[in-house]
Amino acid sequence: MGRAGSMLALDSPYISNFAHNNHEEPQELCLEYGSATQVYLVPIAQHEEQVFLTPTQVRSQGPRLSCAPVDNMASQVTLPRDLHGAVDFSKYPFRAYVSDLHGKMVGVSLFGTVTSVCKVSTSGSTFYLEIEDATGVVLTKLIFTGHWSLGRVGVGHMVYISGLTCSLNKINILEVSWSEKEPGSLFVNLSLLPALLNSTCLHNISLLSDLPHSANRTHICRVRLDHIDCDSLKLSLFHNLCGYVVDELPDGLQCSFCKVACQNGCTPGFQLHLTIADDSEKVFAWCVGQTAVEFLQISPDEYMELPEDEQAMYLFTLQNESFTVAIANTSKRVDGYAENAEALPVWEITRALRCE
Ligand SMILES: [Zn+2]
Structure with missing residues (x-):
């Protein structure tokens, strides 16, 4: 009792x-x-x-x-x-902070913000993911059995990763790695989860004017669509595995992120630049994929079927619609971040939810 x-x-x-x-x-x-x-x-x-x-x-x-x-x-x-x-609590993940990491650790979980992500070399299936939390920054090597399989991950996204292994190399530098095939390996991109906006208990609403002054990289804001026009909108091909834009090279289609040929396995989608506003500020931001569809409330195919003058009229009708958005700072990490004119933040809207 x-x-x-x-x-x-x-x-x-x-x-x-x-x-x-x-x-x-x-x-x-x-x-x-x-x-x-x-x-x-x-x-x-x-x-x-x-x-x-x-x-x-x-x-x-x-x-x-x-x-x-x-x-x-x-x-x-x-x-x-x-x-x-x-x-048996052995099945619960053991969360560590970056400053806790040292050699000979396995099964470590980290929660933090992505500060860079790239492929190690054009060939191969190894990537580098840099994660920052309140205590520091760590570079993690991600090893896949085949291609990248974690969906879209970008700078400024909040992620949870578990199953990390830490070891010291020959010159005593800490190496952190994650292998897709290791039991217990898990990766969640929280910035793209619908629950981030749906669960009001998980976030506080920020004003757009707070964004440049905050150490946080992700914010939830209530905004209205201030400006959007035909020039703000571009239709591109996106790689299904990673959500990045596919480039058209002379010898075929190649993903700009995975660097793999993707003749199949890509889908048309929007690249959208837009101005959002609340009572405090206006912010120029961008979004892609499903988030862009949420703003535009039309699929790429349906939009392309509209005559050109109707496309412009359609976009005009969307102005002043209200949304709750998750907005992330995608600028590269700057040590000792100082507020100055050169450090222009670039804002990505990772999720949007239309308010009725
Ligand atoms: Zn890709």
Whole structure:
């Protein structure tokens, strides 16, 4: 039985907002007992039950906990739940910060912002991803079994990556790598998730005028479409695997990011430049793919079927429509970031949601 002072663990609570009335911003989070929620009482005799998590114990990972290990062997991070069983926390990811990384670590998870991403060489299936969190920056080597498979990832995107391995090379430089085929390898681009905008409890609304002064790279803003015209819009081919634009070279189509030939496996889409505004500021931004379709509310095929004068008229009708957007600073990282005229931010709208 629990009593005042007992420590509880809560798995999969239902998260809802608490607003005093319909006109107020939701300010408080409310955790409710939902259909998938489980509550655990953590044993009070902590000095007996506490286990020390070392990196080698978190080698096998998964996104969910398991109450009954398949091999029926409890790991060293198993806590008794009640008389009938125990919870094995070895399946929970172990999140580290960049400053925590050192040699001989496996199964490490990082959450941060992408500051650069590129292919190591034109041939091969290895890429470099640079991730920054509040404690530092780390360059990660991504090794794929075939082609790039993580969808679109760009500078300024918030990502979660797990299954990282850290080692020291011959000259004692830390090397961090991630292999697609390693069990427990997981990559999530949070900037592109619909939940980022749908779940109001996950974000605070920023004003556009706050953007240049903030250390955060991703912001959620409520904006109206201030300006868009036919010159703002370009139709291009996008590579399905990575979402980047495909270049037309003399010997065929080549992805500008993966550098692979992609005669098949590409889809037409919009490249859109637009001005968004709120009461504080106007910002010139860009977006591609599904986000551009959300703004334009028309598919590339449907748009191309319109006569030219109707295209212009159609775009004009979209002005002043309201959207909630996730907007990311895609400028390259500058050490000791200083506010000056040369450091022009480039803003990408990674998600947009039309407000009725
Ligand atoms: Zn590609």
